[in-house]
Amino acid sequence: MDIVFFDTTSIYFQGEGGATIGQRGHSKDHRPDLNQLVVGMVVDQKGNPICSGLWPGNTADVSSLVPVVERLKSRFGIGSVGLVADRGMISSMTLLEQNLT
DSSP: OOOEEEEEEEEEOOTTOOTTTOBOOOOTTSOTTSOEEEEEEEEETTSOEEEEEEEETTOOHHHHHHHHHHHHHHHHTOOOOOOOOOTTTOOHHHHHHTTOO
C-alpha cells in the first residue's frame, strides 16, 4: 500500500437504538440530543474499502486514528507511516505517542 485515506462520520439512533455502543457526543448531523456511534473507513486510492471501525458516539476523531494506524501496520506488515491529517484527526500527543515528530 502506498496511500490510503481514512475518515470518520457519526450515525445517530432514533428511538431506543444505540443502547450498547451509542453515546451522546459531538454530532456531525447536528443531533446532540440522540445517541450516536462513530464510523471510520479506510479506503485505497481507488476507493476500495480496506478496513473499518466503530466507536462509541462520544469518541473524538483524534482517538480513532492511532488504533487504525496500528491495525494497518499489524495487518499488512507496514513499517513506516506518514500521516497527513486535519487538526480534528491528529494532536501533538498523537504524534508523540506514534513517534511521528
